[in-house]
Amino acid sequence: MMFGLSPDSPQCSRAGCSADASLSVVWRNPRIHGPERRKVWLACEEHAEYLRDFLASRAFPVVVERGVVDGSATALPEAAA
Numbered sequence: 200m201m202f203g204l205s206p207d208s209p210q211c212s213r214a215g216c217s218a219d220a221s222l223s224v225v226w227r228n229p230r231i232h233g234p235e236r237r238k239v240w241l242a243c244e245e246h247a248e249y250l251r252d253f254l255a256s257r258a259f260p261v262v263v264e265r266g267v268v269d270g271s272a273t274a275l276p277e278a279a280a
């Protein structure tokens with residue numbers, strides 16, 4: 200399975216899902232990433248919530264953005280709920 204941005208048809212990051220991505224789950228791991236660091240998982244409509252919950256359950260700051268973004272303009276909350 201390929202990960203990362205494809206200029207043609209970015210796909211969902213969820214294992215086993217090959218749907219086109221329409222959302223970006225932007226996050227970082229505070230233990231290993233600096234405050235300016237952003238990780239992005241692309242997601243389809245069905246799996247964005249699953250991926251967000253997966254990260255939120257680990258107390259990682261996470262924001263779901265509509266569309267495919269690189270996260271560079273995303274403001275992450277510093278304290279996860």
Ligand SMILES: [Zn+2]
Nearest residue numbers: 211216243246
């Ligand atoms: Zn999906």
